Amino acid sequence: MYVLIAGGGKAGANVMRTLLRNGHEATIIEQRRDRFERLEAEFEHQAMHGDATELFVLEKAGIKRPPDLVLALTGDDEDNMVIAQIAKEKYGVGKVIARVNDPRNQPHFDLLGISPTVCATSSILGLVEHEVPEHDLIHLLELRKENLEIVEVQIDKSSPSAGQTVEKLRLPEGSRLISIMRDGKAEIAVGSTELQPGDQVLAILQPGKEDELRRILLKK
Amino acid sequence: MKLIVIGCGRVGSTIAKRFASDGWSVTAVDENESALSRLGENWTGGFIVGHGMDASVLREAGIEDADAVVVATDGDNTNLIIGQVAQKRFGVDCTVVRILDPARADFFRERGLRTICPTSTAIDALTDAVRSCDIPQRPLEEAPV
Numbered sequence: 461m462y463v464l465i466a467g468g469g470k471a472g473a474n475v476m477r478t479l480l481r482n483g484h485e486a487t488i489i490e491q492r493r494d495r496f497e498r499l500e501a502e503f504e505h506q507a508m509h510g511d512a513t514e515l516f517v518l519e520k521a522g523i524k525r526p527p528d529l530v531l532a533l534t535g536d537d538e539d540n541m542v543i544a545q546i547a548k549e550k551y552g553v554g555k556v557i558a559r560v561n562d563p564r565n566q567p568h569f570d571l572l573g574i575s576p577t578v579c580a581t582s583s584i585l586g587l588v589e590h591e592v593p594e595h596d597l598i599h600l601l602e603l604r605k606e607n608l609e610i611v612e613v614q615i616d617k618s619s620p621s622a623g624q625t626v627e628k629l630r631l632p633e634g635s636r637l638i639s640i641m642r643d644g645k646a647e648i649a650v651g652s653t654e655l656q657p658g659d660q661v662l663a664i665l666q667p668g669k670e671d672e673l674r675r676i677l678l679k680k
Numbered sequence: 681m682k683l684i685v686i687g688c689g690r691v692g693s694t695i696a697k698r699f700a701s702d703g704w705s706v707t708a709v710d711e712n713e714s715a716l717s718r719l720g721e722n723w724t725g726g727f728i729v730g731h732g733m734d735a736s737v738l739r740e741a742g743i744e745d746a747d748a749v750v751v752a753t754d755g756d757n758t759n760l761i762i763g764q765v766a767q768k769r770f771g772v773d774c775t776v777v778r779i780l781d782p783a784r785a786d787f788f789r790e791r792g793l794r795t796i797c798p799t800s801t802a803i804d805a806l807t808d809a810v811r812s813c814d815i816p817q818r819p820l821e822e823a824p825v
Binding site for chain 1: 765
């Protein structure tokens with residue numbers, strides 16, 4: 461596989477190292493002179509100095525082949541978005557993964573159809589949510605392309621859904637229960653599955669249905 | 681008519697003043713508060729301190745009912761993203777974006793963004809200026825023997 465990496469910070473350099481170790485072909489582009497020199501010492505001709513948002517720099521790095529994968533990993537969200545758009549729409553790169561530095565820019569990535577994206581801050585926030593008990597509905601996974609997400613809900617004694625079977629719950633359209641975790645064992649949720657206090661329920665739903673689902677399962 | 685100018689430097693501030701004197705309602709946006717001084721002491725239009733990538737700043741500037749947006753910060757990529765957000769998310773058809781790199785300006789123009797490239801304009805103007813010079817013919821040199 462041929463991979464083009466834009467941005468030679470910690471993320472870019474580590475991905476580069478792993479790809480090469482696994483026998484892939486890769487080029488890494490870095491704009492800052494000091495960083496580039498360190499990359500060049502390690503990766504030799506596979507490191508390139510330049511601005512990866514400039515077309516001639518991307519072309520020199522082989523974007524016309526095109527690569528199987530482009531990683532836009534710079535520390536600037538606007539640069540990552542522009543690199544992703546150019547790679548996909550001008551050079552027909554099949555897959556682009558872009559880094560989101562500031563989660564507030566996520567809507568811009570979505571608007572421009574850039575997916576998948578990776579955001580360290582959002583991942584950390586997700587983990588924090590998981591640790592904080594007040595959060596009754598935890599986001600586990602976002603499937604952006606499918607416009608679906610998977611969440612976890614904890615049923616307790618006061619939940620109106622406790623003691624009900626799944627088929628009797630009037631779940632919002634665009635949502636489904638996947639599984640129930642009870643006493644350390646998971647089972648697939650079917651129509652006759654009865655919810656009990658203490659259950660950890662996994663649900664798949666369209667973003668925006670969280671409040672409806674919360675109301676039906678937890679009434680909060 | 682309502683105009684929002686994002687990036688209130690030499691270019692942005694002059695455009696803002698020009699449209700304000702034409703009677704438009706103009707709001708300028710810049711990261712630095714000091715950019716306000718470029719608009720002059722008699723500025724009666726709006727001025728918002730904030731980054732144009734921030735949708736809440738754009739809303740505060742009134743982008744939801746703007747007739748036109750000019751994007752002229754000092755970063756090409758920043759301008760490309762803000763321009764697309766103004767056009768696609770807020771539906772401002774008359775969004776005009778300053779891009780210094782001719783290659784990126786061309787590519788995003790093909791994709792429906794109204795990009796203006798001062799570099800290309802300068803190249804054309806300088807080329808035309810040289811071509812239109814009245815250069816006296818040099819006397820013919822004698823052919824070497």
